Amino acid sequence: MTRIVAPLVFGVLLLAAWEIGVVIGEVPSYIMPRPSEIASALWANAGDLAAALAVTLQVTVAALALAAMSGALIAIGLSQSQLAERVFFPYAIFLQVTPIVTIAPFVIIWVENIFIVLLILAWMAAIFPVISNTLLGLKSVDQNLKDLFRLYGATRWQTVRRLMIPSALPYFLGGLRIAGGLALIGTVVAEMVAGTSGTRSGLASRLVEASYRLELAVALACFALLSAAGLGLYVVLDAVSRRLLRHWHESAAAT
Protein backbone atom coordinates (compact mmCIF):
# COMPACT_ATOMS: atom_id res chain seq x y z
CA MET A 1 0.00 0.00 0.00
CA THR A 2 2.72 2.48 0.97
CA ARG A 3 4.37 1.51 -2.31
CA ILE A 4 1.67 3.47 -4.10
CA VAL A 5 0.59 5.99 -1.49
CA ALA A 6 4.02 7.24 -0.42
CA PRO A 7 5.21 8.46 -3.84
CA LEU A 8 1.74 9.87 -4.55
CA VAL A 9 1.79 11.95 -1.37
CA PHE A 10 5.25 13.20 -2.29
CA GLY A 11 4.04 14.14 -5.78
CA VAL A 12 1.04 16.04 -4.44
CA LEU A 13 3.25 17.93 -2.00
CA LEU A 14 5.62 18.83 -4.82
CA LEU A 15 2.79 20.14 -6.99
CA ALA A 16 1.40 22.13 -4.08
CA ALA A 17 4.80 23.71 -3.46
CA TRP A 18 5.05 24.52 -7.16
CA GLU A 19 1.58 26.11 -7.20
CA ILE A 20 2.28 28.21 -4.10
CA GLY A 21 5.76 29.15 -5.26
CA VAL A 22 4.50 30.48 -8.57
CA VAL A 23 1.69 32.46 -6.91
CA ILE A 24 3.96 34.00 -4.26
CA GLY A 25 6.76 34.75 -6.72
CA GLU A 26 4.28 36.21 -9.22
CA VAL A 27 5.95 34.33 -12.06
CA PRO A 28 4.15 34.97 -15.37
CA SER A 29 2.53 31.89 -16.85
CA TYR A 30 4.47 32.08 -20.14
CA ILE A 31 7.56 31.38 -18.06
CA MET A 32 6.20 28.97 -15.48
CA PRO A 33 2.52 28.04 -15.44
CA ARG A 34 0.92 26.73 -12.27
CA PRO A 35 -0.04 23.05 -12.09
CA SER A 36 -3.69 24.05 -12.00
CA GLU A 37 -3.23 25.98 -15.25
CA ILE A 38 -1.62 22.94 -16.80
CA ALA A 39 -4.55 20.84 -15.66
CA SER A 40 -7.06 23.23 -17.17
CA ALA A 41 -5.03 23.43 -20.41
CA LEU A 42 -5.16 19.66 -20.47
CA TRP A 43 -8.91 19.73 -19.95
CA ALA A 44 -9.54 22.47 -22.52
CA ASN A 45 -7.52 20.66 -25.21
CA ALA A 46 -8.50 17.17 -24.18
CA GLY A 47 -9.83 16.00 -27.55
CA ASP A 48 -6.98 17.52 -29.46
CA LEU A 49 -4.27 16.17 -27.19
CA ALA A 50 -5.86 12.73 -27.00
CA ALA A 51 -5.72 12.52 -30.80
CA ALA A 52 -2.07 13.57 -30.75
CA LEU A 53 -1.34 11.04 -28.01
CA ALA A 54 -2.98 8.35 -30.10
CA VAL A 55 -0.67 9.19 -33.02
CA THR A 56 2.41 9.03 -30.84
CA LEU A 57 1.33 5.82 -29.17
CA GLN A 58 0.54 4.23 -32.51
CA VAL A 59 4.07 4.87 -33.72
CA THR A 60 5.58 3.79 -30.40
CA VAL A 61 3.65 0.56 -30.15
CA ALA A 62 4.18 -0.33 -33.81
CA ALA A 63 7.91 0.38 -33.49
CA LEU A 64 8.12 -1.65 -30.31
CA ALA A 65 6.31 -4.60 -31.87
CA LEU A 66 8.59 -4.40 -34.87
CA ALA A 67 11.68 -4.16 -32.67
CA ALA A 68 10.52 -7.12 -30.58
CA MET A 69 9.97 -9.35 -33.57
CA SER A 70 12.95 -8.32 -35.65
CA GLY A 71 15.22 -8.15 -32.60
CA ALA A 72 14.29 -11.65 -31.51
CA LEU A 73 14.72 -13.04 -35.02
CA ILE A 74 18.07 -11.34 -35.46
CA ALA A 75 19.25 -12.65 -32.09
CA ILE A 76 18.19 -16.18 -32.97
CA GLY A 77 20.01 -15.88 -36.28
CA LEU A 78 23.15 -14.58 -34.61
CA SER A 79 23.05 -17.34 -32.00
CA GLN A 80 23.21 -19.99 -34.69
CA SER A 81 26.64 -19.13 -35.92
CA GLN A 82 29.66 -17.62 -34.28
CA LEU A 83 30.67 -16.14 -37.62
CA ALA A 84 27.30 -14.44 -38.07
CA GLU A 85 27.60 -12.93 -34.61
CA ARG A 86 31.14 -11.71 -35.28
CA VAL A 87 30.10 -10.16 -38.59
CA PHE A 88 26.80 -8.54 -37.67
CA PHE A 89 26.82 -7.76 -33.96
CA PRO A 90 29.14 -4.74 -34.34
CA TYR A 91 26.49 -3.20 -36.60
CA ALA A 92 23.89 -3.66 -33.90
CA ILE A 93 26.21 -1.78 -31.57
CA PHE A 94 26.64 0.86 -34.25
CA LEU A 95 22.87 1.23 -34.30
CA GLN A 96 22.88 1.62 -30.55
CA VAL A 97 25.63 4.21 -30.21
CA THR A 98 24.52 6.40 -33.10
CA PRO A 99 22.20 9.14 -31.81
CA ILE A 100 19.09 8.77 -33.93
CA VAL A 101 18.78 12.56 -34.22
CA THR A 102 21.73 12.46 -36.58
CA ILE A 103 20.11 9.84 -38.80
CA ALA A 104 16.71 11.48 -38.86
CA PRO A 105 17.41 14.09 -41.59
CA PHE A 106 18.47 11.36 -44.04
CA VAL A 107 15.51 9.15 -43.31
CA ILE A 108 13.22 12.12 -43.80
CA ILE A 109 14.73 12.74 -47.23
CA TRP A 110 14.63 9.09 -48.29
CA VAL A 111 11.20 8.18 -47.03
CA GLU A 112 8.13 10.15 -47.97
CA ASN A 113 5.49 8.79 -45.62
CA ILE A 114 5.96 10.55 -42.29
CA PHE A 115 4.46 7.68 -40.31
CA ILE A 116 7.07 5.35 -41.80
CA VAL A 117 9.82 7.86 -41.02
CA LEU A 118 8.81 7.97 -37.37
CA LEU A 119 8.44 4.21 -37.31
CA ILE A 120 11.93 3.62 -38.68
CA LEU A 121 13.55 6.02 -36.25
CA ALA A 122 11.70 4.68 -33.20
CA TRP A 123 12.48 1.13 -34.29
CA MET A 124 16.16 1.98 -34.56
CA ALA A 125 16.10 3.45 -31.08
CA ALA A 126 14.40 0.41 -29.58
CA ILE A 127 15.93 -2.63 -31.20
CA PHE A 128 19.34 -2.90 -29.58
CA PRO A 129 18.36 -3.99 -26.07
CA VAL A 130 16.11 -6.62 -27.59
CA ILE A 131 18.93 -8.05 -29.69
CA SER A 132 21.62 -7.93 -27.04
CA ASN A 133 19.46 -9.25 -24.20
CA THR A 134 17.93 -12.02 -26.25
CA LEU A 135 21.32 -13.04 -27.59
CA LEU A 136 22.70 -13.20 -24.06
CA GLY A 137 19.74 -15.35 -23.05
CA LEU A 138 20.17 -17.67 -26.02
CA LYS A 139 23.80 -18.14 -25.10
CA SER A 140 23.14 -18.74 -21.39
CA VAL A 141 21.33 -22.00 -21.95
CA ASP A 142 22.13 -24.65 -19.34
CA GLN A 143 24.89 -26.76 -20.87
CA ASN A 144 23.56 -29.97 -19.34
CA LEU A 145 20.11 -29.39 -20.80
CA LYS A 146 21.73 -28.78 -24.14
CA ASP A 147 23.59 -32.08 -23.84
CA LEU A 148 20.35 -33.79 -22.90
CA PHE A 149 18.67 -32.50 -26.06
CA ARG A 150 21.60 -33.79 -28.06
CA LEU A 151 21.47 -37.17 -26.33
CA TYR A 152 17.78 -37.50 -27.11
CA GLY A 153 18.39 -36.71 -30.76
CA ALA A 154 16.69 -33.32 -30.93
CA THR A 155 17.10 -31.53 -34.24
CA ARG A 156 18.63 -28.08 -34.39
CA TRP A 157 15.24 -26.48 -34.83
CA GLN A 158 13.73 -28.48 -31.95
CA THR A 159 16.59 -27.34 -29.74
CA VAL A 160 16.03 -23.72 -30.72
CA ARG A 161 12.29 -23.85 -30.28
CA ARG A 162 12.01 -25.95 -27.16
CA LEU A 163 15.19 -25.08 -25.29
CA MET A 164 16.84 -21.89 -26.42
CA ILE A 165 13.78 -19.72 -26.93
CA PRO A 166 12.18 -20.54 -23.55
CA SER A 167 15.55 -20.09 -21.82
CA ALA A 168 15.97 -16.70 -23.43
CA LEU A 169 12.43 -15.52 -22.70
CA PRO A 170 13.19 -13.76 -19.39
CA TYR A 171 16.13 -11.96 -21.01
CA PHE A 172 14.02 -11.02 -24.03
CA LEU A 173 11.30 -9.60 -21.80
CA GLY A 174 13.90 -7.63 -19.82
CA GLY A 175 15.13 -6.18 -23.11
CA LEU A 176 11.58 -5.41 -24.14
CA ARG A 177 10.93 -3.34 -21.02
CA ILE A 178 13.94 -1.19 -21.83
CA ALA A 179 12.94 -1.08 -25.49
CA GLY A 180 9.47 0.23 -24.56
CA GLY A 181 10.94 3.39 -23.06
CA LEU A 182 13.40 3.76 -25.92
CA ALA A 183 10.67 3.38 -28.54
CA LEU A 184 8.80 6.27 -26.94
CA ILE A 185 11.94 8.38 -26.74
CA GLY A 186 12.70 7.51 -30.36
CA THR A 187 9.20 8.53 -31.45
CA VAL A 188 9.38 11.80 -29.54
CA VAL A 189 12.80 12.72 -30.89
CA ALA A 190 11.74 11.78 -34.40
CA GLU A 191 8.59 13.87 -34.15
CA MET A 192 10.58 16.84 -32.92
CA VAL A 193 13.11 16.57 -35.73
CA ALA A 194 10.63 15.72 -38.45
CA GLY A 195 8.44 18.58 -37.30
CA THR A 196 5.23 16.95 -38.37
CA SER A 197 2.40 19.39 -38.61
CA GLY A 198 -1.25 19.41 -39.45
CA THR A 199 -3.91 16.97 -38.45
CA ARG A 200 -1.77 13.86 -38.03
CA SER A 201 0.76 15.38 -35.67
CA GLY A 202 1.87 13.57 -32.54
CA LEU A 203 2.16 14.78 -29.01
CA ALA A 204 5.83 15.76 -29.22
CA SER A 205 5.26 18.00 -32.22
CA ARG A 206 2.32 19.53 -30.37
CA LEU A 207 4.69 20.15 -27.47
CA VAL A 208 7.24 21.92 -29.67
CA GLU A 209 4.54 23.91 -31.42
CA ALA A 210 2.99 25.04 -28.13
CA SER A 211 6.33 26.06 -26.71
CA TYR A 212 7.05 28.18 -29.81
CA ARG A 213 3.79 29.96 -29.16
CA LEU A 214 4.74 30.37 -25.51
CA GLU A 215 1.70 28.33 -24.50
CA LEU A 216 3.70 26.73 -21.78
CA ALA A 217 0.70 25.27 -20.00
CA VAL A 218 -0.23 23.30 -23.12
CA ALA A 219 3.38 22.25 -23.67
CA LEU A 220 3.64 20.99 -20.12
CA ALA A 221 0.32 19.20 -20.50
CA CYS A 222 1.88 17.38 -23.49
CA PHE A 223 4.91 16.62 -21.38
CA ALA A 224 2.76 15.20 -18.59
CA LEU A 225 0.87 13.02 -21.06
CA LEU A 226 4.10 11.71 -22.58
CA SER A 227 5.45 10.83 -19.16
CA ALA A 228 2.22 9.08 -18.31
CA ALA A 229 2.38 7.20 -21.60
CA GLY A 230 5.92 6.05 -20.84
CA LEU A 231 4.90 4.91 -17.39
CA GLY A 232 1.83 3.16 -18.75
CA LEU A 233 3.92 1.36 -21.33
CA TYR A 234 6.29 0.15 -18.65
CA VAL A 235 3.47 -1.06 -16.44
CA VAL A 236 1.89 -2.98 -19.32
CA LEU A 237 5.19 -4.59 -20.34
CA ASP A 238 5.96 -5.47 -16.74
CA ALA A 239 2.55 -7.11 -16.35
CA VAL A 240 2.99 -9.07 -19.58
CA SER A 241 6.41 -10.20 -18.43
CA ARG A 242 5.15 -11.35 -15.03
CA ARG A 243 2.26 -13.15 -16.60
CA LEU A 244 4.46 -15.06 -19.04
CA LEU A 245 7.02 -16.02 -16.41
CA ARG A 246 4.77 -16.52 -13.45
CA HIS A 247 5.17 -20.26 -13.14
CA TRP A 248 8.84 -20.59 -13.37
CA HIS A 249 11.04 -17.54 -13.15
CA GLU A 250 12.35 -16.04 -9.94
CA SER A 251 11.73 -12.53 -11.23
CA ALA A 252 8.00 -13.20 -11.38
CA ALA A 253 7.79 -14.99 -8.05
CA ALA A 254 4.89 -13.98 -5.85
CA THR A 255 6.28 -12.04 -2.93
Next chain:
Amino acid sequence: MSEPAFRLTGVAKTYPGGISALSPTTLDIARGSFVGLVGPSGCGKSTLLRLLAGLLTPSEGEITRGSGTTDTGFVFQDATLMPWANVAANVALPLSFKRRGAEGVAETLKRVGLDGFAGAYPRELSGGMQMRVSIARAIVTNPPVLLMDEPFAALDEFTRFRLNDDLHILWQQNKWTVVFVTHSIREAVFLSQRVIVMSPRPGRVLADIAVRLPDQREPGLRSSHILADQCAEISEILRRSMDGAMAA
Protein backbone atom coordinates in the same frame (compact mmCIF):
# COMPACT_ATOMS: atom_id res chain seq x y z
CA MET B 1 28.93 -64.58 -22.38
CA SER B 2 26.91 -62.15 -24.51
CA GLU B 3 28.31 -59.02 -26.09
CA PRO B 4 28.88 -56.26 -23.48
CA ALA B 5 26.84 -53.06 -23.40
CA PHE B 6 30.07 -51.05 -23.58
CA ARG B 7 33.56 -51.99 -24.61
CA LEU B 8 36.29 -49.44 -24.01
CA THR B 9 39.68 -50.05 -25.58
CA GLY B 10 42.43 -47.65 -24.56
CA VAL B 11 39.99 -44.77 -24.18
CA ALA B 12 41.61 -41.51 -23.04
CA LYS B 13 40.41 -37.94 -22.92
CA THR B 14 42.42 -34.77 -23.03
CA TYR B 15 40.36 -31.60 -23.02
CA PRO B 16 41.18 -28.75 -25.37
CA GLY B 17 43.65 -26.71 -23.39
CA GLY B 18 45.64 -29.79 -22.51
CA ILE B 19 43.98 -31.02 -19.32
CA SER B 20 44.30 -34.76 -19.33
CA ALA B 21 41.18 -36.04 -17.60
CA LEU B 22 41.32 -39.75 -18.33
CA SER B 23 44.31 -42.04 -18.88
CA PRO B 24 43.91 -44.85 -21.41
CA THR B 25 41.24 -47.11 -20.00
CA THR B 26 40.18 -50.53 -21.12
CA LEU B 27 37.11 -52.17 -19.70
CA ASP B 28 33.87 -53.94 -20.54
CA ILE B 29 30.52 -53.22 -19.00
CA ALA B 30 28.23 -56.22 -19.12
CA ARG B 31 24.65 -55.94 -20.21
CA GLY B 32 22.20 -55.66 -17.39
CA SER B 33 24.90 -55.00 -14.82
CA PHE B 34 24.92 -52.28 -12.20
CA VAL B 35 28.35 -50.68 -12.08
CA GLY B 36 29.38 -48.16 -9.44
CA LEU B 37 32.12 -45.67 -10.25
CA VAL B 38 34.00 -44.01 -7.39
CA GLY B 39 37.10 -41.88 -7.16
CA PRO B 40 38.40 -38.58 -5.82
CA SER B 41 36.98 -35.32 -7.12
CA GLY B 42 38.29 -34.32 -10.52
CA CYS B 43 39.50 -37.81 -11.42
CA GLY B 44 37.41 -37.96 -14.58
CA LYS B 45 34.25 -39.79 -13.52
CA SER B 46 31.93 -37.34 -15.23
CA THR B 47 34.23 -37.33 -18.23
CA LEU B 48 33.99 -41.11 -18.47
CA LEU B 49 30.21 -40.99 -18.19
CA ARG B 50 29.97 -38.37 -20.92
CA LEU B 51 32.19 -40.47 -23.12
CA LEU B 52 29.88 -43.44 -22.58
CA ALA B 53 26.87 -41.29 -23.44
CA GLY B 54 28.54 -40.09 -26.61
CA LEU B 55 28.44 -36.49 -25.44
CA LEU B 56 32.24 -36.38 -25.68
CA THR B 57 34.48 -38.08 -28.19
CA PRO B 58 37.58 -39.84 -26.92
CA SER B 59 40.92 -38.29 -27.86
CA GLU B 60 42.35 -41.80 -28.02
CA GLY B 61 40.97 -45.29 -28.19
CA GLU B 62 37.57 -46.55 -29.07
CA ILE B 63 34.19 -47.13 -27.46
CA THR B 64 31.86 -49.70 -28.95
CA ARG B 65 28.33 -50.14 -27.80
CA GLY B 66 26.46 -53.40 -27.89
CA SER B 67 23.68 -53.64 -30.44
CA GLY B 68 20.37 -52.21 -29.33
CA THR B 69 21.88 -50.06 -26.59
CA THR B 70 21.77 -46.67 -28.28
CA ASP B 71 18.78 -45.48 -26.29
CA THR B 72 20.32 -43.92 -23.18
CA GLY B 73 18.92 -42.28 -20.09
CA PHE B 74 21.17 -39.72 -18.40
CA VAL B 75 20.80 -38.27 -14.93
CA PHE B 76 22.95 -35.31 -13.93
CA GLN B 77 24.08 -34.31 -10.49
CA ASP B 78 21.53 -31.48 -10.57
CA ALA B 79 18.00 -32.28 -11.62
CA THR B 80 18.54 -30.22 -14.80
CA LEU B 81 14.85 -29.70 -15.51
CA MET B 82 13.29 -27.17 -17.83
CA PRO B 83 11.89 -24.64 -15.35
CA TRP B 84 9.31 -23.36 -17.82
CA ALA B 85 7.74 -26.79 -18.31
CA ASN B 86 5.66 -28.71 -15.81
CA VAL B 87 6.58 -32.12 -14.48
CA ALA B 88 4.70 -34.04 -17.15
CA ALA B 89 6.28 -32.04 -19.97
CA ASN B 90 9.74 -32.48 -18.49
CA VAL B 91 9.31 -36.22 -18.22
CA ALA B 92 7.84 -36.43 -21.73
CA LEU B 93 10.87 -34.67 -23.24
CA PRO B 94 12.67 -37.78 -24.54
CA LEU B 95 9.39 -39.13 -25.93
CA SER B 96 8.59 -35.96 -27.78
CA PHE B 97 11.64 -36.27 -30.02
CA LYS B 98 10.61 -39.80 -30.86
CA ARG B 99 7.08 -38.65 -31.69
CA ARG B 100 5.64 -40.78 -28.97
CA GLY B 101 3.56 -38.12 -27.24
CA ALA B 102 3.08 -38.74 -23.55
CA GLU B 103 2.76 -42.50 -23.44
CA GLY B 104 3.87 -43.92 -20.15
CA VAL B 105 4.43 -40.55 -18.45
CA ALA B 106 1.73 -41.08 -15.85
CA GLU B 107 2.93 -44.59 -15.14
CA THR B 108 6.56 -43.48 -14.83
CA LEU B 109 5.59 -40.73 -12.43
CA LYS B 110 3.85 -43.35 -10.33
CA ARG B 111 6.96 -45.51 -10.40
CA VAL B 112 9.06 -42.71 -8.91
CA GLY B 113 6.35 -41.84 -6.41
CA LEU B 114 5.23 -38.61 -7.99
CA ASP B 115 1.68 -39.28 -9.13
CA GLY B 116 -0.44 -36.22 -8.60
CA PHE B 117 2.41 -33.88 -9.46
CA ALA B 118 2.17 -33.98 -13.24
CA GLY B 119 1.00 -30.37 -13.44
CA ALA B 120 3.47 -28.95 -10.92
CA TYR B 121 6.38 -26.76 -11.98
CA PRO B 122 9.93 -27.63 -10.89
CA ARG B 123 10.21 -24.63 -8.60
CA GLU B 124 7.23 -25.91 -6.65
CA LEU B 125 9.03 -29.17 -5.82
CA SER B 126 11.62 -30.03 -3.20
CA GLY B 127 15.14 -31.01 -4.26
CA GLY B 128 14.40 -34.70 -3.78
CA MET B 129 11.24 -34.48 -5.84
CA GLN B 130 13.07 -32.65 -8.63
CA MET B 131 15.60 -35.47 -8.65
CA ARG B 132 12.78 -37.97 -9.00
CA VAL B 133 11.47 -36.04 -11.98
CA SER B 134 14.93 -36.19 -13.48
CA ILE B 135 15.03 -39.94 -12.95
CA ALA B 136 11.54 -40.33 -14.38
CA ARG B 137 12.67 -38.46 -17.48
CA ALA B 138 15.66 -40.75 -17.82
CA ILE B 139 13.63 -43.95 -17.56
CA VAL B 140 10.42 -42.99 -19.34
CA THR B 141 11.55 -44.55 -22.61
CA ASN B 142 12.66 -47.63 -20.64
CA PRO B 143 16.14 -47.27 -22.15
CA PRO B 144 18.46 -50.26 -21.98
CA VAL B 145 21.23 -48.04 -20.60
CA LEU B 146 21.06 -45.64 -17.68
CA LEU B 147 23.97 -43.35 -16.86
CA MET B 148 23.83 -41.50 -13.57
CA ASP B 149 26.27 -38.81 -12.41
CA GLU B 150 26.09 -38.40 -8.65
CA PRO B 151 22.32 -38.23 -8.87
CA PHE B 152 21.69 -38.14 -5.14
CA ALA B 153 24.70 -36.14 -3.97
CA ALA B 154 22.66 -33.10 -3.02
CA LEU B 155 20.08 -34.99 -0.98
CA ASP B 156 19.80 -35.74 2.70
CA GLU B 157 20.66 -39.26 3.75
CA PHE B 158 17.10 -40.31 4.45
CA THR B 159 15.80 -39.31 1.02
CA ARG B 160 18.87 -40.75 -0.55
CA PHE B 161 18.33 -44.15 1.07
CA ARG B 162 14.75 -44.21 -0.14
CA LEU B 163 15.72 -43.30 -3.69
CA ASN B 164 18.50 -45.90 -3.58
CA ASP B 165 16.01 -48.58 -2.61
CA ASP B 166 13.63 -47.48 -5.36
CA LEU B 167 16.40 -47.46 -7.92
CA HIS B 168 17.52 -50.92 -6.92
CA ILE B 169 14.02 -52.30 -7.38
CA LEU B 170 13.56 -50.55 -10.73
CA TRP B 171 16.87 -51.93 -11.94
CA GLN B 172 15.94 -55.45 -10.89
CA GLN B 173 12.59 -55.21 -12.62
CA ASN B 174 13.92 -53.75 -15.88
CA LYS B 175 17.41 -55.20 -16.20
CA TRP B 176 18.92 -51.95 -17.35
CA THR B 177 22.65 -51.53 -17.70
CA VAL B 178 23.43 -48.87 -15.10
CA VAL B 179 26.65 -46.92 -14.62
CA PHE B 180 26.36 -44.99 -11.40
CA VAL B 181 28.91 -42.34 -10.38
CA THR B 182 29.00 -41.42 -6.72
CA HIS B 183 31.20 -39.89 -4.05
CA SER B 184 29.80 -42.27 -1.52
CA ILE B 185 31.54 -45.62 -1.29
CA ARG B 186 28.67 -47.00 0.78
CA GLU B 187 26.16 -46.02 -1.83
CA ALA B 188 28.26 -47.58 -4.57
CA VAL B 189 28.68 -50.85 -2.71
CA PHE B 190 25.05 -51.00 -1.63
CA LEU B 191 23.73 -50.59 -5.17
CA SER B 192 26.33 -52.16 -7.42
CA GLN B 193 27.33 -55.60 -8.56
CA ARG B 194 30.71 -54.22 -9.39
CA VAL B 195 32.58 -51.12 -8.20
CA ILE B 196 35.24 -49.45 -10.31
CA VAL B 197 37.69 -47.36 -8.31
CA MET B 198 39.51 -44.58 -10.12
CA SER B 199 42.81 -42.91 -9.30
CA PRO B 200 43.29 -39.14 -8.93
CA ARG B 201 43.50 -37.18 -12.16
CA PRO B 202 44.25 -38.18 -14.84
CA GLY B 203 41.95 -41.02 -13.89
CA ARG B 204 42.70 -44.64 -14.51
CA VAL B 205 41.13 -47.77 -13.13
CA LEU B 206 42.76 -48.54 -9.76
CA ALA B 207 40.60 -51.47 -8.83
CA ASP B 208 37.65 -53.35 -10.21
CA ILE B 209 35.83 -55.01 -7.37
CA ALA B 210 33.02 -57.54 -7.52
CA VAL B 211 30.58 -56.78 -4.72
CA ARG B 212 29.86 -59.74 -2.47
CA LEU B 213 26.32 -59.02 -1.35
CA PRO B 214 23.06 -60.87 -1.90
CA ASP B 215 21.27 -60.04 -5.17
CA GLN B 216 18.40 -58.56 -3.24
CA ARG B 217 19.66 -55.39 -1.51
CA GLU B 218 17.42 -55.10 1.52
CA PRO B 219 17.63 -51.77 3.41
CA GLY B 220 18.93 -53.72 6.41
CA LEU B 221 22.14 -54.50 4.52
CA ARG B 222 23.27 -50.92 5.07
CA SER B 223 24.30 -51.64 8.61
CA SER B 224 25.72 -55.10 7.88
CA HIS B 225 29.32 -56.08 8.53
CA ILE B 226 29.72 -57.49 5.08
CA LEU B 227 28.90 -54.09 3.54
CA ALA B 228 31.15 -52.28 6.01
CA ASP B 229 34.03 -54.62 5.20
CA GLN B 230 33.81 -53.97 1.49
CA CYS B 231 33.59 -50.24 2.02
CA ALA B 232 36.72 -50.40 4.18
CA GLU B 233 38.51 -52.32 1.46
CA ILE B 234 37.71 -49.65 -1.15
CA SER B 235 38.53 -46.79 1.22
CA GLU B 236 41.90 -48.35 1.80
CA ILE B 237 42.61 -48.55 -1.94
CA LEU B 238 41.59 -44.92 -2.39
CA ARG B 239 43.57 -43.75 0.62
CA ARG B 240 46.73 -45.42 -0.61
CA SER B 241 46.34 -43.89 -4.07
CA MET B 242 45.77 -40.46 -2.57
CA ASP B 243 48.88 -40.81 -0.38
CA GLY B 244 50.78 -41.76 -3.48
CA ALA B 245 49.47 -38.72 -5.30
CA MET B 246 50.39 -36.45 -2.38
CA ALA B 247 53.87 -37.87 -2.11
CA ALA B 248 54.51 -37.53 -5.84
